[in-house]
Amino acid sequence: MKRYVVWAGMALGLLAGSASGAFADNGPQLLTPHYTYNAKTIISGARLFATNCMACHSIKFMRYEFLTHDLGMSKSDVHKYVMLPTGSTFKDNMISAMPTGMAHKWFGLPPPDLSQMVRYKSQDWIYTYLLSFYRDPKRPSGWNNHVFPNVAMPDVLAPYGGIVNEHGKLLRAGDESPQKFKEQVTDIVAFLRFVSDPSVVQRHDKGPWVLGLLAFFTIVAYFLKKEYWKEVK
Amino acid sequence: MSFKEWFVKRSPLPEMWREHMAEYYAPKNFNIFYYAGSLLLLMVVLQFLSGFLVLAHYIPTAEGAYDSVYGIMYDVHYGWLMQYMHVDGVSLIFVLLYVHMARGMLYGSYRSPRELVWIIGYTTYLAFMAEAFFGYVLPYSNLSYWAGTVITSLLKSIPFIGGWVTTLVRGGPGMSGDTLGRFMALHVTLVFLVIVGLIVFHILYLHKVGSNNPDGIEIKANKGPDGHPVDGIPFHPYYSVKDLFGFGVWLIIFGAIIFYAPTFHHIFLERTMSTPANPLKSLPDVTPPWYLSPFYAMLRSIPNKNAGIILMVFAVLIPFVLPWLDRNPVKSTRYRPITRIMLLIFFINFFVLAYLGEQPPLPKYFFMERLGAFIYVAFFILLPFVSKFEPTRTPPARVRFHAH
Numbered sequence: 001m002k003r004y005v006v007w008a009g010m011a012l013g014l015l016a017g018s019a020s021g022a023f024a025d026n027g028p029q030l031l032t033p034h035y036t037y038n039a040k041t042i043i044s045g046a047r048l049f050a051t052n053c054m055a056c057h058s059i060k061f062m063r064y065e066f067l068t069h070d071l072g073m074s075k076s077d078v079h080k081y082v083m084l085p086t087g088s089t090f091k092d093n094m095i096s097a098m099p100t101g102m103a104h105k106w107f108g109l110p111p112p113d114l115s116q117m118v119r120y121k122s123q124d125w126i127y128t129y130l131l132s133f134y135r136d137p138k139r140p141s142g143w144n145n146h147v148f149p150n151v152a153m154p155d156v157l158a159p160y161g162g163i164v165n166e167h168g169k170l171l172r173a174g175d176e177s178p179q180k181f182k183e184q185v186t187d188i189v190a191f192l193r194f195v196s197d198p199s200v201v202q203r204h205d206k207g208p209w210v211l212g213l214l215a216f217f218t219i220v221a222y223f224l225k226k227e228y229w230k231e232v233k
Numbered sequence: 234m235s236f237k238e239w240f241v242k243r244s245p246l247p248e249m250w251r252e253h254m255a256e257y258y259a260p261k262n263f264n265i266f267y268y269a270g271s272l273l274l275l276m277v278v279l280q281f282l283s284g285f286l287v288l289a290h291y292i293p294t295a296e297g298a299y300d301s302v303y304g305i306m307y308d309v310h311y312g313w314l315m316q317y318m319h320v321d322g323v324s325l326i327f328v329l330l331y332v333h334m335a336r337g338m339l340y341g342s343y344r345s346p347r348e349l350v351w352i353i354g355y356t357t358y359l360a361f362m363a364e365a366f367f368g369y370v371l372p373y374s375n376l377s378y379w380a381g382t383v384i385t386s387l388l389k390s391i392p393f394i395g396g397w398v399t400t401l402v403r404g405g406p407g408m409s410g411d412t413l414g415r416f417m418a419l420h421v422t423l424v425f426l427v428i429v430g431l432i433v434f435h436i437l438y439l440h441k442v443g444s445n446n447p448d449g450i451e452i453k454a455n456k457g458p459d460g461h462p463v464d465g466i467p468f469h470p471y472y473s474v475k476d477l478f479g480f481g482v483w484l485i486i487f488g489a490i491i492f493y494a495p496t497f498h499h500i501f502l503e504r505t506m507s508t509p510a511n512p513l514k515s516l517p518d519v520t521p522p523w524y525l526s527p528f529y530a531m532l533r534s535i536p537n538k539n540a541g542i543i544l545m546v547f548a549v550l551i552p553f554v555l556p557w558l559d560r561n562p563v564k565s566t567r568y569r570p571i572t573r574i575m576l577l578i579f580f581i582n583f584f585v586l587a588y589l590g591e592q593p594p595l596p597k598y599f600f601m602e603r604l605g606a607f608i609y610v611a612f613f614i615l616l617p618f619v620s621k622f623e624p625t626r627t628p629p630a631r632v633r634f635h636a637h
Contacts, residue, residue, distance in 0.1 A: 061307040119507035199313030207492030214488055218481030225474045232261055232466055233636050
């Protein structure tokens with residue numbers, strides 16, 4: 001028995017070693033958003049997202065109904081705060097209002113779909129990116145970003161968070177306190193995390209039952225094995 | 234005549250059951266590593282089931298593949314379960330394959346008379362590699378696109394016909410919907426059937442010569458008055474109930490990963506799998522999945538493409554001759570301390586290579602990669618000499634076993 005523990009410990013150590021390695025990134029230092037991942041945070045993020053992001057960015061794999069099914073938002077709330085006035089129905093995918101052809105014309109490339117953005121770039125990256133805009137008169141949009149240099153996207157959250165120059169000097173204060181603004185950005189990140197894998201609700205709902213059932217099966221199998229192996233001398 | 238008699242008279246199944254289960258005598262001293270074999274069988278069945286379900290929703294075209302794969306995640310009832318089972322199952326199969334092979338190397342299971350068992354098993358491992366590669370091109374993510382491009386470009390270095398073969402495999406000059414059609418056919422039918430066939434032969438060849446055990450001694454050399462090995466026990470019911478318990482423990486691990494860590498810190502499901510294929514946006518560093526990265530690290534350790542490919546192909550194929558490289562009469566490394574240390578270094582080195590293969594191609598890793606490749610090759614070159622001259626302890630006459 002003791003031997004197995006040692007072996008298991010070694011295996012776990014190696015696994016942890018490879019895990020930390022797979023994360024290695026050479027970009028700028030990223031900040032980590034701290035929040036509780038629950039329906040309240042995600043819904044608050046959904047409302048901010050619909051107000052500020054969805055005019056340009058689609059989340060094409062999501063449907064409006066997921067917000068009621070999985071998060072428990074009421075239909076009227078979804079209609080009022082999230083759904084765009086584009087004539088889409090409740091079962092429709094959450095597609096932005098911007099025509100793709102126009103997006104090409106305005107930005108060079110259409111704004112990317114954000115369904116899988118947390119999976120692709122990580123939460124930390126999106127959080128830091130949204131907090132890293134600065135005023136840059138040399139850019140056509142007037143904005144630039146420390147994490148994503150020369151990005152085409154303007155700082156749409158500036159009314160909340162205020163405007164800074166390249167060196168972080170405040171040019172104009174936003175409507176929200178810095179603390180509140182960070183919370184809002186965190187909510188958007190939480191919503192995008194949910195969007196990247198809505199199965200999390202079902203997984204965490206059913207996980208304990210599945211694992212419990214398997215544990216029960218394993219215990220029965222263990223005693224069955226023990227009973228049979230008594231005869232082996 | 235009862236139905237049973239009627240059936241037994243006409244069916245080969247009862248005889249097969251006796252030969253491979255009820256009267257197949259296996260050594261009684263199997264340890265924890267011996268679970269890997271039966272767990273692999275379980276995982277192949279689960280991969281088949283989840284694969285069958287995701288295939289029902291998959292569209293093998295350049296325009297439809299990525300969206301259809303995410304359609305399974307978002308829109309199909311329990312699609313996330315099928316998808317995560319299929320994705321995480323691959324990594325777990327390779328965990329088991331490596332444990333299974335390492336166990337064979339530790340206890341000398343590849344040695345005479347089991348050379349063919351080893352060769353068939355190693356071929357199955359290579360078939361799994363091909364199956365995994367074809368599989369991760371299918372979602373047509375950006376990683377799929379560029380990994381597919383890189384791996385198929387290896388074929389270009391085949392002398393004379395390389396260019397022709399590459400075009401044939403890709404279905405054109407580059408990756409496209411035609412590639413997906415080909416790869417789906419290979420993934421779902423040909424390579425899968427080859428794997429199933431190889432597994433059947435692996436087990437048949439094993440049952441012909443009998444299983445090895447941690448002490449590396451032949452239990453058939455010591456038979457009781459009933460003609461059965463005294464240290465052997467019938468596979469059924471003893472190992473079938475033991476493996477049932479193993480299934481339980483393993484499924485708890487598998488379930489915990491699916492329900493609580495489906496991407497496994499993006500080791501089992503890489504980040505670049507979550508963005509669609511884009512021929513205009515090459516990835517800064519295309520790294521293979523963790524289970525292929527040791528060989529990729531060796532490929533990369535040589536700055537010349539063809540020389541790197543030769544080293545990689547050598548590294549992949551050399552284990553085939555392992556049964557003839559080992560020349561010591563003692564099989565198990567329990568009684569061969571020097572080989573045991575060499576093997577442990579070899580295993581750790583393999584992990585280190587896997588880690589290096591996942592890193593971006595930076596100069597700071599070059600030395601480590603070369604050292605890793607050197608240790609890998611050196612093991613196979615040293616083995617014939619070390620095994621010939623190393624001091625060994627005498628294995629016991631009977632297997633070591635403590636009753637439970």
